[in-house]
C-alpha cells in the first residue's frame with residue numbers, strides 16, 4: 466500500500482446523513498438486533514477507534530482506478546465470499562495474497578498495463594441473503610448473515626444477531642490488514658518469488674502444456690528487466706488495497722470520518738467499498754451512505770439492471786463525475802452478459818461518463834449440484850469473462866478488470882478446471898466456504914492464464930497505452 470500522507474481522520478461527520486436519517490430510508494438486508502442500546506454502545510466505541518486506512522491511500526487508489534477507467538490499468542479484485550473470524554489465520558491470509566499476487570503478475574504481463582490489486586479482505590464479513598431464514602430438518606432459524614452479524618452453526622444461540630460482532634469485525638480487519646501491510650512491504654511480494662510460484666503451478670499440474678510458453682515468456686521478461694538494471698528494490702514491494710461490501714450501515718457509518726486536511730468524509734474501514742446487487746436502490750440507504758464518501762466505490766449490477774438504472778446509479782454515486790470514483794461491477798451470468806451488458810455500457814458512455822468496468826464472473830453463475838452443493842463451473846466463469854471482453858471489444862471500450870471469489874487453499878467448491886478437473890462428486894472433499902463457492906488456488910491461476918491468453922490475442926483494443934513504466938505497478 467502506498468504510504469500516503471498520514472492525515473488524521475477525526476470525529477463525527479456532519480457532511481454525511483446521520484445513521485437515523487439513513488435508517489429512515491428503510492435499508493434492506495440489515496440485522497435485527499434485539500438490544501438496540503447495546504448496538505449504540507458498540508457503535509459509540511467504534512467511533513473512537515483509529516482508522517484502518519488513511520485518506521491519502523484512498524486517494525491513491527482513486528487515481529489508479531481513474532487510470533483503469535481511462536484504459537491505462539486493469540483491476541484484479543478478489544478474496545473470500547465471506548471472511549470468517551475463525552479462518553482468518555496467517556496461513557489463510559498469506560494464501561489469498563499469494564494467489565492474488567501470482568494472478569497479478571500474469572495479468573500485468575498480458576495486459577501490458579499496471580494491475581491494481583484489491584483484496585476482498587480485511588472487512589468482508591457481512592452477507593446479503595435471499596431468504597431471512599434457513600430450514601433444516603424441519604427446524605427454521607435466522608439465516609447466517611456473515612460473522613459480522615451472527616454465527617454459522619445451525620443453532621438458535623449462534624444465529625442470534627449480536628452487535629458485539631461489529632467490534633470483532635473491526636479487530637479482525639485491523640489484524641488482517643496489519644499482516645497484509647507487512648507481507649506486501651516485507652519482501653513476500655517479490656516479483657521473482659511470485660513468478661516462481663506460477664512456474665510451480667505450470668510445471669506441477671496438468672496445465673503445463675497450455676501455459677508453459679507464457680510462463681517462460683514472463684521469465685524472460687523478468688530476466689530482461691534485471692539485466693537492464695531495473696532497481697532490485699523496486700521488485701520487492703507492491704501496492705495492495707482492501708475492500709468489502711458496504712452492507713451494515715451502523716458499522717460503515719461509525720467508520721466514516723472527516724479528513725483533517727480536506728474536511729471531507731472517508732470510510733476508514735477499507736480503501737474501497739462497494740454496494741451489492743441487492744442494495745443498489747438509487748434512493749436507498751446504502752447509496753445514501755456511500756455517495757458522500759471520497760473513497761473510490763463500486764456498485765454491482767445484475768441482469769435485471771436497465772440502462773436507466775445504471776445511469777441513475779452513476780449519477781447518485783458519482784455526482785461530480787470524478788475520475789476513478791466509480792467502478793461498475795457487472796455480474797450477469799455467462800449466458801446473459803453478451804446481451805445484458807452492452808445497453809449499460811452504451812448508456813453510460815452516452816452520458817459522457819467514464820467509469821471503470823469490472824467483471825464479476827462468479828455471482829451470475831451459481832447453481833446447485835446434483836448432490837446439493839452450491840457450486841460454480843470453471844468453464845462458465847471463463848465464459849462470462851470472455852463475454853465481458855467480447856462486449857468491450859465490440860463497443861471499443863476498455864474491459865477494466867475482474868472481481869473474483871477465490872482462496873489460496875486447495876478447496877473443492879467450484880467444478881472444472883484443467884489442473885484439478887473437479888467433478889461434482891469431488892465437492893464434498895474440501896467444501897469449506899461460509900457462503901459462496903470460491904475458486905481454489907489452481908483454478909484461480911488457471912483463470913489468470915486464460916484471461917492472459919485473451920488479452921494477448923490482439924482482439925482487445927488498447928485505448929491509452931501505458932506511458933510510463935514503474936516496476937512497483939506489477
Ligand code: PEP
Pocket residue numbers: 546593710740741742743765796828901
Ligand atoms: C458478493 O459479492 O458476495 C455478493 C453477494 O454479490 P452480489 O451483490 O453481486 O450478489
Ligand code: CO
Pocket residue numbers: 546547828870900901
Ligand atoms: Co459471494
